[in-house]
Amino acid sequence: MFLGLSICRGFQTEKDSLRSLTVSTMIHSLFLINSSGDIFLEKHWKSVVSRSVCDYFFEAQERATEAENVPPVIPTPHHYLLSVYRHKIFFVAVIQTEVPPLFVIEFLHRVVDTFQDYFGVCSEPVIKDNVVVVYEVLEEMLDNGFPLATESNILKELIKPPTILRTVVNTITGSTNVGDQLPTGQLSVVPWRRTGVKYTNNEAYFDVIEEIDAIIDKSGSTITAEIQGVIDACVKLTGMPDLTLSFMNPRLLDDVSFHPCVRFKRWESERILSFIPPDGNFRLLSYHVSAQNLVAIPVYVKHNISFRDSSSLGRFEITVGPKQTMGKTIEGVTVTSQMPRGVLNMSLTPSQGTHTFDPVTKMLSWDVGKINPQKLPSLKGTMSLQAGASKPDENPTINLQFKIQQLAISGLKVNRLDMYGEKYKPFKGIKYMTKAGKFQVRT
């Protein structure tokens, strides 16, 4: 009996040790790769995975014509590579077992956001400049593949972001970036907020930012249009303030994603946002106004792009004008369009702004600026085509960027903001802005 048991055990340990060769961690390793294919940072949370695993990624990178087209999930014989591409850097996570890919991708995005938060920008030189902090931060963010501290509030308590002042002070006093306080927030019922916050000026600002994604067809009618909205907040309030934010028209918000601080039940029953805010910058809410609701389209594009079979010249003419802007000015207008390959060059005259055409990438870009409704901006001229070539098959799509200040195109309006739990009177501010997201006009 005893003998049998011990044999059994011996067998099991052997099996287990075999197994440990392949065993799981959520995220095994992280490689940071620039667009020219150099690995400039690697971090391993368990055993070291050889860089050669990235060869599979490089292959995929080569196959994809553009960096954006590298598939986010790449299988290799022993690993999976999950990647995100942001700020011209590939963040490639190596995983070995069945894990939720969204988990990994969300985490990678969080890494990017944290870097940006820490260093102002997220770029290869900046990461290289701050490699030790980067390494410390990554170590705090993930433990054995389990996310540990991903809220930047908490991270900043653990590892202080580098500032010029602190660097100077550190050199003089010999103190360090690493906080020696327990990140208290991590354990409280409000893990997103640290205790003992103090400000001399108490202020809470909210930005309602909406992006319109739209596809407009040739004739100018809307095929699909939807609004991605966010409410970003910058809250600098002393103590433990409890805020409520109410809307004039909360019915617009039927598809929302909240910051964990928002009390869901209160929203469900009263359509009021009630929350203890994190300290500093955070995204309170993101929402989506779907294509089924009627979405106002603030601009129109009149276009006449024609190729003739006989001639090697084509005509090009576009005009941009305001449509449903609720009386607000449209600014920061940029028009870009990928012209067909057959277009050799373009000779255009804008009524305002500047334009460029890159004969190699065939990318036309027109920086329009503000739209003056009295004098609509236009861009006219000719396109020269390859002599003798047949007329191009594809129709260029016009991509539009613009901004409208002081307008939430969905009509969303904040009714009031109240603060409970603290005695002082904060400064409050709400800003609205509408931007073009993926705004495309087909020709």
Next chain:
Amino acid sequence: MTDSKYFTTTKKGEIFELKAELNSDKKEKKKEAVKKVIASMTVGKDVSALFPDVVNCMQTDNLELKKLVYLYLMNYAKSQPDMAIMAVNTFVKDCEDPNPLIRALAVRTMGCIRVDKITEYLCEPLRKCLKDEDPYVRKTAAVCVAKLHDINAQLVEDQGFLDTLKDLISDSNPMVVANAVAALSEIAESHPSSNLLDLNPQSINKLLTALNECTEWGQIFILDCLANYTPKDDREAQSICERVTPRLSHANSAVVLSAVKVLMKFMEMLSKDLDYYGTLLKKLAPPLVTLLSAEPELQYVALRNINLIVQKRPEVLKHEMKVFFVKYNDPIYVKLEKLDIMIRLASQANIAQVLAELKEYATEVDVDFVRKAVRAIGRCAIKVEQSAERCVSTLLDLIQTKVNYVVQEAIVVIKDIFRKYPNKYESVIATLCENLDSLDEPEARAAMIWIVGEYAERIDNADELLESFLEGFHDESTQVQLQLLTAIVKLFLKKPTETQELVQQVLSLATQDSDNPDLRDRGYIYWRLLSTDPVAAKEVVLAEKPLISEETDLIEPTLLDELICYIGTLASVYHKPPSAFVEGGRGVVHKSLPPRTASSESTESPETAPAGAPPGEQLDAVPTQGDLLGDLLNLDLGPPVSGPPLAASAVQMGAVDLLGGGLDSLIGATSFVAPPAAAVPANLGAPMGSGLSDLFDLTSGVGTLSGSYVAPKAVWLPAMKAKGLEISGTFTRQAGTISMDLQLTNKALQVMTDFAIQFNRNSFGLAPAAPLQVHAPLSPTQTVEISLPLSTAGSVMKTEPLNSLQVAVKNNIDVFYFSTLYPLHILFVEDGKMDRQMFLATWKDIPNENEAQFQIRDCPLNAEAVSSRLQSSNIFTVARRNVEGQDMLYQSLKLTNGIWVLAELRIQPGNPSFTLSLKCRAPEVSQHVYQAYETILKN
């Protein structure tokens, strides 16, 4: 003053210099040196040689320095296990530190040092940390258990850490709960059989409470854990769903998708009639749509999952078609996924929109995407029948653009549309043919050739078109070659007169000049078919094709159900169960959706009612033809075929002009020249059987009374059922010998040889007494008469009806089966006359219930004639009486198997109706004896 300074190296040798700095007395210098070491490590330089020097820096009060050393340790301990022991003491000490941050850091780092030797030292500190007063330490320790388990599972079990971990599920701090769940899930994954996560309503409740309060990552762990639970009834499922739905509004997409998984799985248990079911369906759509406005990488994973969800529950997103419209600057991997979902959501209601979009996509720049878009139009046509016409006209529009790859894709999909809707859109063939020359891709060429072949009868110049392809036959890809071969054979079968040359050409190209085995094989098969049996060839080549449906691209339902359980995981991205790709298939348990179980109070929904098949009414029926044939198939058909295998002969003949005369004869409806091997008669040397001599006997005996009645030959096996072989026949009994007289007619266009016959077991043991002798090959239109002697010594099996006989006839073409009835009188033996006394005694002896009465109507004969006619068929009159003007004939007969039948035949002069009373110990034969009487008397 940035960290990049750590990368500057001196010529002297980096490692050497760092070593000196690490051993410096100055704290500041030490720290800078460690930073340099870490920096080198980050970019993949090997600094493991500095291990002892770095470990020496570990005992410090400086938290940052400590952290840096820990970072270094985690990376290199594995490669320096002996050195790593040096660090143990510090870890143990740090685990006792008053600062919880240090305790947590120590326990965290400890677990990351994957060195067996030191794990044992870590158990005690870990045990303390699991019970630490500070939740931050506890939650870190929980993860450490999983790490340790990974290094040494037995140790963790022996130390009872698993139980401690289970206790942590009830911890007061939600983060500790979440980490405990995460650790247990990870351990459970490697021990699929263990019951670590023993979920019950109480623990589920704890998890649901923690779900609301823990971090987003913790929520994912808890939701994934919940998804493995199977609620006991629909009420519990609903209450869990209610508590999970708020997660759909979380900003973290992984939380949302994990929540969707739980809901999709538990929804399975809810009755569709429930109001809540509808509410839940409505709640699922917005978060899924929102995922599509996230970063493209998230979109991609979301789309792969949505693809599963719309297959399982199309109603969730049926109104959201527009969000799947492709933006021109979406990454290609997002575009393709969106396209796929658009087709899945396509319905009659939105097809116009979808088609307009697809047409737009077909003019985009990205060639791959354009192709997929054109294919999508074809899939729409197949999926939404009402839209087919629209799709076809859209495709025609696209063909008019003359963009090469668009035209080619369009032709490929039109081929499928033809198959799905036969005889509907063939009018467009002319347009397609116009583009024949521009096709340069194998798939498109093959599709076009298929169309020409399939509709050869409608295309006037089909032969010219196909001929034009034939010119470059050897440069074509296999796909095209195969299709061309088939198409030309089709054409030939449809228009034989004009295309002989073409078919010969393609057959010889395929069989002689090609080194592709598939092509050669197909060539030979067609050749053989055409030369042996054009009727069969037609049946095979022009057979009706099964319709195609859009189902072909759907995931098979059981796999789909399994994948629904894996929403949000890699399996959902690959649409394969984890067992199919997770390394080593370790710890993979197949998941399945929970069955719908209603709680006891609720009424049973109709779906759960057992749907038993209606009780079979045909259970008592006679065995079907199929069963009988099955029996026959088991028979050993002899004699064995002699001579070389047919295929071999065809190959030998390949070089000869096999079709030469054959094709002409097909047209002229005369016979094909048989391949030589087939012409070898199998039984040439076999001795003549007695059957033939019987035949002579028969002829000599015609007209005498010595033979029993012979029915005229009836067709037993029509030619159309036997590939041209017609068999008619009858049964005879002559001088005590039973024969089956057969007439074989060859109505095919080829020679038949190698005949053989076999009977199934039957009621009276009838069996051929000699092989079937056909002395010469049976040429087309030729008929041969054969008499096959039968014995009654075969094995006996009662048949239904009693006198049925199943026969198998084989020839060089195939084996054919038919069934016939034999008249019972062929079994009446010559010594069937009973003496009177015996007759009387037997008559009395046989119980009255065995007596059967029949009427024989319209028989003009008198008693004399009746008696003599019956006697020639071995029915003997034992006695004759005249009672009240009626003639009573008492008769006896005996069957081959010894059964006696006694009869009383009452004949009234002037009345053509006789009354027949039969008595037999086996009453079931009576009916057949009566039929024998009828037959004999009336013919």
